[in-house]
Amino acid sequence: MTMLNKDMTLCISLSARPSNNGTRFHNFLYEALELNWIYKAFAPTDLAQAIAGVRGLGIRGCAISMPYKEEVIALVDRMDASATAIDSVNTIVNDDGRLTAYNTDYSAIARLIERNRLDAASTVLLRGSGGMAKATAAAFRDAGFTEVTVVARNESAGRALAELYDFAWTGDAGGKTADVLVNVTPIGMAGGAEENELSFDAAQIAAASVVFDVVALPAETPLIVAGRAAGKTVITGSEVATLQALEQFVLYTGIRPSDEQVLAAEEFMRAGA
Numbered sequence: 661m662t663m664l665n666k667d668m669t670l671c672i673s674l675s676a677r678p679s680n681n682g683t684r685f686h687n688f689l690y691e692a693l694e695l696n697w698i699y700k701a702f703a704p705t706d707l708a709q710a711i712a713g714v715r716g717l718g719i720r721g722c723a724i725s726m727p728y729k730e731e732v733i734a735l736v737d738r739m740d741a742s743a744t745a746i747d748s749v750n751t752i753v754n755d756d757g758r759l760t761a762y763n764t765d766y767s768a769i770a771r772l773i774e775r776n777r778l779d780a781a782s783t784v785l786l787r788g789s790g791g792m793a794k795a796t797a798a799a800f801r802d803a804g805f806t807e808v809t810v811v812a813r814n815e816s817a818g819r820a821l822a823e824l825y826d827f828a829w830t831g832d833a834g835g836k837t838a839d840v841l842v843n844v845t846p847i848g849m850a851g852g853a854e855e856n857e858l859s860f861d862a863a864q865i866a867a868a869s870v871v872f873d874v875v876a877l878p879a880e881t882p883l884i885v886a887g888r889a890a891g892k893t894v895i896t897g898s899e900v901a902t903l904q905a906l907e908q909f910v911l912y913t914g915i916r917p918s919d920e921q922v923l924a925a926e927e928f929m930r931a932g933a
Contacts, residue, residue, distance in 0.1 A: 668696050669698075675726065677877070720754055720912055721911065749763060753912065764911075765900070768900045768902075772895050772903065783808075793845075801825040811832075843860070843881075865887055874897045
């Protein structure tokens, strides 16, 4: 195991509810590739000060999680096209004090839509309206989905997201069903007030063919557990976490690990979830 030393390159993550996912994934690969790097998760009390710390301390990379994906935009120097396209950031790369923002969430969602061969003719209920929901909605739109309804209690944000991609909006999904259910809210997230709740009810799960929960902690959220029990195709947040973290790793280090190394890192990440 690499010992802490003064020459280490530091990468971090900022989230209201940090998990061990990124920490385990990145540090496993640093060790496997014999890189003198280390990764640490933080829950900032002041986002602006945290980003100033990234710049001032020479922290190489910074992952951005809910709820900071949009707020952080004003704090970076440059927006890559991947972040500009959806006005949402999940990755910052520090090049000698110049901070460039990226979004690898979009590519992760798009890859999972493709990998699971989701039919673009399917109807979709997409619950959420934040930065991750933007990335998810954009990926579904670009995969050819048109029958998508954004479910968001915040009418202003929900309508804005729906209109951006020419989707429908509703404030309450009660009684509505769809082929694909997608949760992009903190419902079901460990440590939250709604960690034991379902983002869609039993009738909606029964009527769906695919259940997709972007929440990565726990790996088996209440929605995923219910989807599996009902015999549905499930797509988990840990799958999203792996794919987006891989692209972050490449942006930070300039190295693309082998498929075998990524698989081993994913297994190590899930073992600590």
